[in-house]
Amino acid sequence: MQIEDLGYNDKLEKFRIDNHLNHLEIGRVIAEHKERYAVRTSEGEFDAEITGNIRFTAQSREDFPAVGDWVAIQVYESDFAIIQKILPRFSVLRRQAVGQFGEIQLIATNIDYAFLVQAVDRDFNINRLQRYLTICNSSKVRPVIILSKIDLIDENQLSEILKSIRIRINHVPLITISNKSQEGYDTIKRSIEKGKTYCLLGSSGVGKSTLFNNLSGKTIMRTESISQSTNKGRHITSHRELIVLENGGILIDNPGMREVGIADSTDGSEITFDMIVSLSQKCKFKDCTHTSEAGCSVLEAVEQGEIDQATYENYLKIEKEKVHFESTVADKRKKDKEFGKFLKNYKKDMKKNRY
Numbered sequence: 001m002q003i004e005d006l007g008y009n010d011k012l013e014k015f016r017i018d019n020h021l022n023h024l025e026i027g028r029v030i031a032e033h034k035e036r037y038a039v040r041t042s043e044g045e046f047d048a049e050i051t052g053n054i055r056f057t058a059q060s061r062e063d064f065p066a067v068g069d070w071v072a073i074q075v076y077e078s079d080f081a082i083i084q085k086i087l088p089r090f091s092v093l094r095r096q097a098v099g100q101f102g103e104i105q106l107i108a109t110n111i112d113y114a115f116l117v118q119a120v121d122r123d124f125n126i127n128r129l130q131r132y133l134t135i136c137n138s139s140k141v142r143p144v145i146i147l148s149k150i151d152l153i154d155e156n157q158l159s160e161i162l163k164s165i166r167i168r169i170n171h172v173p174l175i176t177i178s179n180k181s182q183e184g185y186d187t188i189k190r191s192i193e194k195g196k197t198y199c200l201l202g203s204s205g206v207g208k209s210t211l212f213n214n215l216s217g218k219t220i221m222r223t224e225s226i227s228q229s230t231n232k233g234r235h236i237t238s239h240r241e242l243i244v245l246e247n248g249g250i251l252i253d254n255p256g257m258r259e260v261g262i263a264d265s266t267d268g269s270e271i272t273f274d275m276i277v278s279l280s281q282k283c284k285f286k287d288c289t290h291t292s293e294a295g296c297s298v299l300e301a302v303e304q305g306e307i308d309q310a311t312y313e314n315y316l317k318i319e320k321e322k323v324h325f326e327s328t329v330a331d332k333r334k335k336d337k338e339f340g341k342f343l344k345n346y347k348k349d350m351k352k353n354r355y
């Protein structure tokens with residue numbers, strides 16, 4: 001396999017040359033297991049670790065490799081290597097880590113498209129879809145909605161669901177599939193382009209790994225029947241994995257997500273809720289909260305039905321979380337800084353006291 005088959009391109013090659021990395025091999029991180037990485041190069045697959053320098057200079061999770069990264073490695077043995085450098089990423093899918101507020105988790109990097117998978121049975125939820133769209137927009141990853149398990153409902157039910165989505169989400173491609181009958185697979189396969197990277201995102205049990213295995217033609221990821229479990233907090237896939245499909249597309253499977261936290265302080269939700277945001281900018285009140293102000297343009301649009309109530313409420317909720325997340329990050333930075341100062345003074349004192 002050539003690294004071009006893994007998505008390597010001219011931009012990365014230019015970076016490699018400009019940064020004098022000729023003495024190193026270039027590969028892509030295809031799996032991650034607790035700070036050990038599987039890296040695929042044109043020579044094969046390597047078990048890799050990062051240099052001490054990367055570890056000690058790291059400021060945040062973003063300075064560590066993630067699945068999808070291009071890395072320059074020093075090969076030591078036939079199957080062992082050290083990651084010397086992470087090449088620049090063209091996109092980063094991130095979210096707020098569950099249970100650790102203010103911490104960011106990298107889902108995957110260098111992704112072109114996210115397949116947002118929701119099952120049409122009990123998992124289906126438009127608010128959650130809008131959350132995923134927010135993550136995609138702030139990550140510069142193009143979204144495609146995949147509705148799975150359509151074999152479990154009839155045509156009328158499906159058309160009701162499609163109608164309800166289209167009221168609130170208009171411009172995102174949508175594919176309906178069944179992993180059982182493989183209905184919709186032609187459409188998915190046709191939409192996958194050679195050399196582009198696709199990432200499967202969605203709750204646990206929606207059929208991501210089943211789709212992944214079926215598209216790859218192999219059983220790479222374990223899948224499991226939900227009926228055998230309680231369907232609560234049970235995750236079948238526990239790591240991420242990248243493969244190259246027969247038609248040249250590159251696909252990444254992911255563990256299911258319990259919560260979709262918005263871990264971005266930039267403009268993610270502004271694009272998803274573009275209509276609300278453009279209205280909010282036109283609002284005659286500076287610092288309007290768009291919740292109770294008489295004469296607020298957003299509220300007027302909601303009243304006139306230009307923005308549906310549910311999208312409006314979801315917008316307020318996501319905005320609130322964003323503000324909360326940002327203040328938590330700011331708090332954390334401040335504490336880290338204070339700790340840094342403390343450490344510096346402490347060291348100074350130690351030196352002083354020695355004499």
Ligand SMILES: Nc1nc2c(ncn2[C@@H]2O[C@H](COP(=O)(O)OP(=O)(O)OP(=O)(O)O)[C@@H](O)[C@H]2O)c(=O)[nH]1
Nearest residue numbers: 149179205206207208209210223224225236237256
């Ligand atoms: N009826 C039906 N069952 C499906 C379909 N897709 C997947 N399943 C079943 O749903 C269960 C969960 O599928 P997985 O592919 O493991 O789900 P997952 O999204 O990878 O789950 P996590 O790895 O926990 O995130 C399995 O029993 C599958 O056989 C489908 O289209 N129709």
Ligand SMILES: [Mg+2]
Nearest residue numbers: 208209236237
């Ligand atoms: Mg899975």
Ligand SMILES: [Zn+2]
Nearest residue numbers: 283288290296
């Ligand atoms: Zn307003």
